[in-house]
Amino acid sequence: MSKHLFTSGHTACSGCGQSMAARLVIDTAGPNTIVANNTGCLEVFSTKYPESSWEVPFVHSLFENCAAVASGVEAALKYLGTKDKINVIAQAGDGGTADIGLQALSGMLERGHDILYVCYDNEAYMNTGVQRSGLTPFDTSTSTTPVGIKSTGNVRPKKLMPEIANAHAIAYVATASVAFPMDIQRKVKKAISLKGAKYIQIHVPCPLGWRYEPRLTVEVAKLAVETGLYPLFEYENGILVAKRQIKPRPVEEYLKVQGRFKHLLNNQEELKKIQAIADANIMKYGLKQEAAAAS
Amino acid sequence: MKEFLEGSLAVAEIVKRCKPGVISAYPITPQTHIVEELANFVAEGELAAQVVNVESEHSAASVVLGASATGVRAYTATSSQGLFYMQEVVFNIAGMRLPVVMTCANRAVSAPINIWNDQQDSVSLRDSGWIQLFAEDLQETVDLHLMAFRIAEDKSMMVPVMVCMDGFSLTHGIETVDIPAQEQVDKFLPSYKPLYKLDVENPMTLGPLVDPEYYMEARYALQQTLNSALDLIPKVAGEFAKIVGRKYNGLVEGYHLEDAEKVIVAMGAVCGTVKEAIDEFRAKGKKIGLLKIVSYRPFPAQQIYDLLKDVSKVAVLDRALSLGSYAPLAAEVKAAFFGKKKQPQVISSFIVGLGGRDITKGSIREMLRLLTTKELNCEFIDLKPELVKEQYE
Amino acid sequence: MFGPLTSKPGTSKRNKTGSWRIESKPKFLQKNCIACKMCILVCPEACITGEQKNTYICDYSYCKGCSNCAVICPKQDIEMIPEDSKE
Numbered sequence: 001m002s003k004h005l006f007t008s009g010h011t012a013c014s015g016c017g018q019s020m021a022a023r024l025v026i027d028t029a030g031p032n033t034i035v036a037n038n039t040g041c042l043e044v045f046s047t048k049y050p051e052s053s054w055e056v057p058f059v060h061s062l063f064e065n066c067a068a069v070a071s072g073v074e075a076a077l078k079y080l081g082t083k084d085k086i087n088v089i090a091q092a093g094d095g096g097t098a099d100i101g102l103q104a105l106s107g108m109l110e111r112g113h114d115i116l117y118v119c120y121d122n123e124a125y126m127n128t129g130v131q132r133s134g135l136t137p138f139d140t141s142t143s144t145t146p147v148g149i150k151s152t153g154n155v156r157p158k159k160l161m162p163e164i165a166n167a168h169a170i171a172y173v174a175t176a177s178v179a180f181p182m183d184i185q186r187k188v189k190k191a192i193s194l195k196g197a198k199y200i201q202i203h204v205p206c207p208l209g210w211r212y213e214p215r216l217t218v219e220v221a222k223l224a225v226e227t228g229l230y231p232l233f234e235y236e237n238g239i240l241v242a243k244r245q246i247k248p249r250p251v252e253e254y255l256k257v258q259g260r261f262k263h264l265l266n267n268q269e270e271l272k273k274i275q276a277i278a279d280a281n282i283m284k285y286g287l288k289q290e291a292a293a294a295s
Numbered sequence: 296m297k298e299f300l301e302g303s304l305a306v307a308e309i310v311k312r313c314k315p316g317v318i319s320a321y322p323i324t325p326q327t328h329i330v331e332e333l334a335n336f337v338a339e340g341e342l343a344a345q346v347v348n349v350e351s352e353h354s355a356a357s358v359v360l361g362a363s364a365t366g367v368r369a370y371t372a373t374s375s376q377g378l379f380y381m382q383e384v385v386f387n388i389a390g391m392r393l394p395v396v397m398t399c400a401n402r403a404v405s406a407p408i409n410i411w412n413d414q415q416d417s418v419s420l421r422d423s424g425w426i427q428l429f430a431e432d433l434q435e436t437v438d439l440h441l442m443a444f445r446i447a448e449d450k451s452m453m454v455p456v457m458v459c460m461d462g463f464s465l466t467h468g469i470e471t472v473d474i475p476a477q478e479q480v481d482k483f484l485p486s487y488k489p490l491y492k493l494d495v496e497n498p499m500t501l502g503p504l505v506d507p508e509y510y511m512e513a514r515y516a517l518q519q520t521l522n523s524a525l526d527l528i529p530k531v532a533g534e535f536a537k538i539v540g541r542k543y544n545g546l547v548e549g550y551h552l553e554d555a556e557k558v559i560v561a562m563g564a565v566c567g568t569v570k571e572a573i574d575e576f577r578a579k580g581k582k583i584g585l586l587k588i589v590s591y592r593p594f595p596a597q598q599i600y601d602l603l604k605d606v607s608k609v610a611v612l613d614r615a616l617s618l619g620s621y622a623p624l625a626a627e628v629k630a631a632f633f634g635k636k637k638q639p640q641v642i643s644s645f646i647v648g649l650g651g652r653d654i655t656k657g658s659i660r661e662m663l664r665l666l667t668t669k670e671l672n673c674e675f676i677d678l679k680p681e682l683v684k685e686q687y688e
Numbered sequence: 689m690f691g692p693l694t695s696k697p698g699t700s701k702r703n704k705t706g707s708w709r710i711e712s713k714p715k716f717l718q719k720n721c722i723a724c725k726m727c728i729l730v731c732p733e734a735c736i737t738g739e740q741k742n743t744y745i746c747d748y749s750y751c752k753g754c755s756n757c758a759v760i761c762p763k764q765d766i767e768m769i770p771e772d773s774k775e
Binding site: 031032033034036043044047048049050052054055056057058059060061062064065067068069070071072073074075076077078079080086103104106107110111 | 316350357361369383492495498502
Binding site for chain 3: 020053054181182
């Protein structure tokens with residue numbers, strides 16, 4: 001099967017992680033799916049009138065309301081009696097999810113709509129020129145958290161968005177990464193098989209905003225996972241049921257391939273803080289492979 | 296069947312008979328009774344709608360947007376700050392050409408916070424692309440709601456309609472109203488057949504990014520469509536009269552205009568008080584009339600011209616401001632005469648009843664006393680001079 | 689009257705983004721391919737097709753030359769070659 005539900009000809013940058021993930025998500029969900037999308041890179045590069053990259057019904061309204069629009073779509077399908085046959089996906093970037101869209105998302109999750117919400121996390125407002133968002137990592141250089149004599153970049157760590165989603169007592173919460181496409185497929189498949197609200201957050205490196213060679217998108221994503229900076233895990237009904245275990249690599253390996261962290265490489269003090277974030281993730285989610293399993 | 300009903304319950308009754316598939320709203324005084332009653336109907340199995348109790352008005356508007364885009368009749372209600380919080384979705388619904396119907400329970404806007412009635416909320420959203428219909432009494436409120444769905448869903452239209460009812464005076468006022476029977480409603484308002492929708496059998500992309508190549512035409516089309524509602528609304532009102540029996544023009548209504556020397560122009564429930572005052576003047580032989588604006592958007596400039604061109608003095612009553620400029624309704628009434636052959640000798644503009652300040656027959660008499668050959672601009676009626684003088688030391 | 693604005697599905701295919709490539713393009717060697725589909729899975733342009741081993745190809749009219757297919761291929765069976773080479 002080579003027919004995709006997200007087609008060629010979109011205008012994403014070369015090597016865009018979000019376009020990889022978006023195609024994987026919709027191809028897995030299948031043609032009986034309605035997508036509601038927030039404003040952001042994905043919407044802009046895939047729906048420039050009169051063209052569209054979407055082979056499924058797709059609606060874009062505003063920057064922050066896809067969760068509510070999807071709630072309306074879902075309610076309408078319930079009214080029409082067709083909800084059981086049709087998946088509803090709401091999707092947005094990290095800013096549209098964790099910042100401006102958080103209220104609408106919280107409402108959607110709390111009301112328990114039968115919707116899969118997908119957050120494509122490229123860790124800043126890429127569509128407007130790489131401004132920091134609530135999901136921008138600690139010490140990241142962005143256009144609104146520039147590095148300078150008095151600044152090492154973004155002052156706060158990433159908001160724990162999957163934990164916030166999980167706090168709504170919903171059916172399923174998972175993190176994923178374009179480094180592991182089959183894992184994305186599996187998680188999307190699992191999510192849509194469950195009734196109720198589901199949240200998947202996918203790490204999607206952005207060559208332009210993160211300042212690395214486009215060919216390295218998958219590699220960079222893999223390093224984020226393998227250093228423990230982007231833990232992959234799954235919650236079902238609030239319980240941690242699975243995680244991708246790693247043989248932790250030092251965070252420098254991830255940081256050094258990206259321009260947005262270049263200023264940190266000789267700064268032992270800051271590197272220690274970032275290593276501590278990775279170590280805390282490893283501890284919290286139990287990411288470290290057991291010695292036996294690792295061999 | 297005639298019933299003695301609170302305004303909000305009357306609205307809920309007619310909305311129920313219009314059979315929306317999705318209802319979504321967020322509580323705000325004085326809109327609450329409408330949605331509570333609709334929730335009751337659904338709980339009792341009298342209405343087969345999905346009720347989505349959202350976390351904000353922004354989401355309420357977004358939910359009805361999504362439902363309407365999925366091809367289902369959708370309804371919401373709000374007021375004041377709620378309407379303002381919806382604002383960007385309100386513009387979006389119109390731009391996406393989705394025939395949502397909303398009740399706006401007109402209320403003053405903050406600051407200072409005030410839950411009482413004026414019309415600043417919906418008047419401020421006059422440029423949003425929604426048809427805005429203002430009701431005078433409960434009967435008209437009920438009938439306009441039924442017409443609203445029909446107008447919104449007309450194939451030539453596909454634009455949202457906001458029915459504006461004054462907060463408390465109409466939402467909480469109790470009057471005898473005739474709610475059209477279900478058979479009449481069904482005959483007048485067939486089930487909604489969308490021209491376009493989110494459909495897995497026929498997938499399309501709604502709400503695309505539109506560049507300078509196409510944007511202006513989309514806005515032009517919306518402007519033309521709103522203008523063409525000036526023809527559609529009276530037509531729909533005519534069909535309403537045939538089926539339900541009550542006659543409306545839908546755009547404007549005249550009261551003792553035939554020989555009037557002085558005419559008051561107003562929107563909403565205040566028209567009731569104005570009519571009472573006129574009756575008293577008429578009993579004394581004074582030739583006063585009323586021109587009630589029902590359709591604020593589209594604005595019936597030609598009808599206003601035709602009805603007022605031979606009148607000597609016109610008083611425009613605004614219950615909203617465009618701070619730092621002319622009063623909104625007055626400016627547009629004046630514009631209707633600009634460059635025309637005939638025009639009133641004077642069109643004066645009065646501000647009344649902001650934030651729930653009572654508009655009495657005395658207020659109307661005072662306005663008419665001030666309606667002389669001297670043109671007044673934004674003349675506040677019923678101000679308390681002692682409060683205006685108060686200062687921070 | 690113009691609008692509402694709706695777009696037909698999959699119409700972005702009219703937009704041949706292959707013209708974006710500057711330096712290199714992937715060459716599918718079709719020698720050691722094990723049909724793992726990783727190249728298809730990661731291709732941001734959805735422009736790689738293939739089913740059986742050593743049958744995979746890429747549609748140059750859309751490929752932006754990002755090279756992620758070449759990087760992920762476990763058998764090094766995709767090679768980035770200069771854009772102006774005749775192959």
